[in-house]
Amino acid sequence: MFFQILAILIALGLLMFLAYRGYPVIILAPIMALLAVLLSGGHLLPTYTEIFMTNAGNYVKNFFPIFLLGAIFGKIMEMNGAAASIAHSIVGKMGSKHAILSVVLACALLTYGGVSLFVVAFAVYPFAAAIFKEADIPKRLIPGTIALGAFTFTMDALPGTPQIQNIIPTNYFGTDAYAAPLVGIIGSVIVFSMGMLWLERARRKAARASEGYGTGHKNEPEINPEAKLPKFWLAVLPLILVIISNFLFSRSGIAASHWYNPEMLKKVFLIADPATVVSSWSLIAALSLGILTALLLNFRQVSVKLTTTLTIAASGALLAIFNTASEVGFGNVIKTLPGFTAIQHHVLNASSNPLLSEAVSVNVLSGITGSASGGLSIALEIMSKSYLHAAHTLGISPELLHRIASMASGGMDTLPHNGAVITLLAITGLTHRQSYKDIFAITVIKTATVFLIAGVSSFFF
Structure with a gap:
């Protein structure tokens, strides 16, 4: 069994x-999966076509519309x-005295409104650089x-x-996006507060050392002051609409659960x-x-480059989902190997409480794959x-399991x-x-918060 476990660890490590x-x-995942199969004495091609590709395909089927949209x-x-x-409105209103807070809030609003993380980074960075320079805060603090x-x-x-x-x-849990709202809000407050304390501490330490924004930086942005931007209340309208409609379609009289007859869905589309x-x-x-x-x-303004915009968006969505799908395929191959039974036993028994055990498994797999969605999908596919x-x-x-x-x-x-992070x-x-x-x-603050909440929650069960 030692060599069976070693085969998995070698594949994961590589x-x-x-x-x-x-x-x-997208290329590494199938190669490493088949390496683990080879070292475990398994069957390469059947595993690739019937396990790796089948599970990767199921992931694409389930989540591609969300990635694309x-x-x-x-x-x-x-x-x-x-x-x-x-970004400009929030940063401008709060001013250089609250540079770090204004950038955090601008990112938070965009992300919660449904804008992808990569677009948020591109959109906010120019304004973050400008206000950090004005406040003479080290540029090195912008990524954090x-x-x-x-x-x-x-x-x-x-x-x-x-x-x-x-x-x-x-x-996996039959929940919706609003699962365990109180726990989510408490966790958000802790992460936000501790994160701000860390960043402000770093800012004060840099100020005491007379470390300013710095010089000779790469990729310094140029903001066109004459660029015509929509008013703030118009700019946030699409975000607000996504947030409100998602809630209404999830938990109200017009929820998606009422759109179709359950018996029809079960009979015609096999949705149990x-x-x-x-x-x-x-x-x-x-x-x-x-x-x-x-x-x-x-x-x-958008229609002039709409074809290019849609092409770029579609290409980005395809790369993102196939990267994640490959990681999901990798995980499903690993779970079929003899050595995984022993690994699963240790993970599941990391704690007698499923909340702590789940936090361990998802954290470990997300860390190994370097992907939150990939690690989460692998963990839940295997152990949900x-x-x-x-x-x-x-x-x-x-x-609570969901959250x-x-x-x-x-x-x-x-x-x-x-x-x-690399991007x-x-x-x-x-x-x-x-x-x-x-x-x-x-990262450490976020991880510690998850285990704190899981640990406190375990006292009630």
Whole structure:
């Protein structure tokens, strides 16, 4: 059994190392999966076509509409000037005295409104650089500030967030995007407060050392002061519409659960439990409304480059989902190997409480793959039934399982090989050596918060 476990660890280790070195996960994942199969004495081609590809395909089938619509929505919000308007308004209103807070809030609003993390980084960075320079705050703190606003509490903790990390658990637990709202809000407050304390402490320390914004930086943005941006109240309209409509389509008299006859869905489309797809339907409808509103906001400006915009958005969505689908395929191959039984036993027994066990497994797999959505999908695909059974025995709500899993995915996923971290540093023209310390601090805060909430919750069961 030792060699069976070693085969899995070698494959996982190589996947993480090579991804950190910049090799594409979409190619690495199947190769590493088949390496684990080979070392375990399994059958290569049947495993690849019937396990890897089948599960990767199922992931694409379940989540591609959300990836695609989210990418289109974010790109149109960028093209029509709405994202820049929101960032500019918040940063401008709060001023240089509250530079860090203003950037965090701008990122949070955009992310919670459904704009993709990558678009948020592109949209906010120019204004963050300008106000940090005005306040003479080191540029090296910008990535950590953007990470706090976009990669943490609005990504997976706040109830109703349309980011994919909050939607994936709905397919496994029959919940919706608003699962365990109180727990999500408490977690958000803790992460936001502790993150701000860390960043402000770093700012004060730099000020005492007379470290200013710095000189000779790469990728310094240029803001066109004559650019015509939509008014703030118009710019936030698509975001508000996505948030409100997603709630109405999830938990109201016009919820997606009432749109079709359950018996028809079961008989014709083989959907045994509509609750597993209602959250996806709700978000698809909400994002579609958001896209139409964003188009109408400044149609003349967007229409000039609409074909290019849609092509870029579609390409980004395809790459993102196939990277994640490859990681899901990898995980499903690993779970069929003999060595995984022993690993699963240790993970499930990390704690007698399914909340803590779930937090461990999702955090570990998200950290290894460098992907919150990838690690979350792998963990739930493999162990969600076990967690549901244990939770039912202890009287734990599936909604709490959902929220802990979602928040745990955004914990250790932001290790150095994470794609979002690498992209953020590239956008800002900074290096891991300059700025990763603060991103890692935010990562530790988020991870600690998940285990704190899971641990406190366990006392009630």
